[in-house]
Amino acid sequence: MTTGGPNFTDQTLRMVAHPSVGGAGLRVHLSNLRGTTPLAVGAVSVALQADRATAADGSQRAVTFSHKKALTIPAGQEVVSDPVPLSVRAEQNLLVSLYLPQATSSATWHSDAFDVSYLSKPGDHTADAEDGNYVAATTSWYYLSGLDVVAPAARGTVVAFGDSITDGYNTPASVYHRWPDDLARRLAGPHPSAVVDAGIGGNRVLTDVPNIWQGVSALKRFAHDALAQPGVRTVILMEGINDIGNNAGPGGVPLTAQQLIDGYRELIRQAHAAGVRIxxxxxxxxxxAGYYSESAEAIRQAANAWIRTGGQFDGVVDFDQALQDPSDPAALRAGFDSGDHLHPNEAGMQAMADAVDLRLLNR
Incomplete structure (x- = not known):
């Protein structure tokens, strides 16, 4: 989640959440982490989605926080709801509705959610079953930072951590064909693993992005966005192309491969200190793509060589090998290219998910 989203007054937001595993209960995470003023929340509800902003019959549940329906989240803080008794299947969409009675500022949001969210007319419409009062749509999430599913049979959580490629850029909204979605389907079964997509478009390993909605660096957000996820056992890290493409070394100096490798070493250190495999x-x-140059390619090749042979990661997923053009390994294979020569299409996303050796996730 980042800051810089739009402001709301006396309005209800209805956002779609797509769980990777099923269970018999839920917890809703709300965040004012990037906010600069307190966030007043008048009411929250959750329901199974029937169609668009319409809830499935009989599925609506009021959500409470410390047994209260209304709350104020201080700037820089997050809250987790009380357990909500609602059964949901893996990949069964949920509607999380959030009423904001007072003017907001500096929204904590995920700008490129690639899922449709609905904005209401004025008023508290969290209890509305139909979608008639939801009059606008967007493809961002606001203040909703997570949804836990109580799934006793699950084997824990895998976090896919990265940039716009992991975020799903250039894949269609509401179809769930990002590579973490595809990986979750491979991990389905009697004892599934949950998959959390912690990708942020434009994100870098070493430095913050000047555009505030693209987030603080991976080094700064890793502990919160990856290691603090409930049940996390393994992180799959794929990030660095934005550092390379922007020639963005620490302190404004030109980037070197060693700087990027040192960033990877620090993320590995953080993961291992938390008892998490990476x-x-x-x-x-x-x-x-616009990022490409011979000097940038040399850094990418050096970083990839270290990832493969450095022996510091607990395993390697060779996305590069899986998606490169056999006749020109510096380019994406045409059948996997979304058209911008940087982001994979749906077939490319599936190829990324297929490149993950599931044995690395079950140790």
Whole structure:
């Protein structure tokens, strides 16, 4: 989650959440982490989605926080709801509705959710079963930072951590064909693993992005966005192409491969200190994209060589090998290219998910 989203007054937001595992109960996470003023929340509800902003019959539940329906979240803070008794299947969409009675500022949001969210007319419409009072739509989430599913049979959580490629850029909204979605389907079964998508478009390993909605660096957000996820056992890290493409070394100096590798070493250190395994994902080819140059390609190749052979990660997922063009390994294979030569299409996302050796996740 980042800051810089739009402001709301006396309005209800109805957002779609797509769980990777099923269970018999839920907890809702709300965040004012990037906010600069307290956030007043008048009411929250959760329901199974029937269609668009319409709830399935009989599925609506009021959500409470410390047994209260209304709350104020201080700037820089987050809250987790009381347990909500609602059964949900894996990949069964949920509607989380949030009423904001007072003017907001500096929204904590996820700008590129690639899922449709609905905005209401004025008023508290959290209890509305139908969608008639929801009059606008967007593809961002606001203040909703997580949804826990109580799933006793699950084997824990895998966190896919990265940038816009992990975020799902250039994949269609509301179809759930990002590579973490595809990986979750591979991990389905009697004892599934949950998959959390912690991708943020434009994000970098070493430095904050000047555009505030693209977030603080991976080094700063890793502990919160990856290691603090409930039940996390393994992180799959694939990030660095934005550092390379922007030649963004620490302190404004030109980037070197060693700086990027040192960033990876620090993320590995943080993961291991938390008792979490971390897999290194090689960086995808990008020849033909605006980021590409011979000097940038040399850094990508050096980073990938270290990921493969450095022996510091607990395992390697060779995304580069899986998606490169056999006749030109510096470029994406045409059948996997969304058209910008940087982001994979749906077939490419599936190929990324298929490149993960599931044995690395079940140790």
């Amino acid at each position: 897999l290194g994902g090689t960086l995808l080819p990008d020849k033909g």
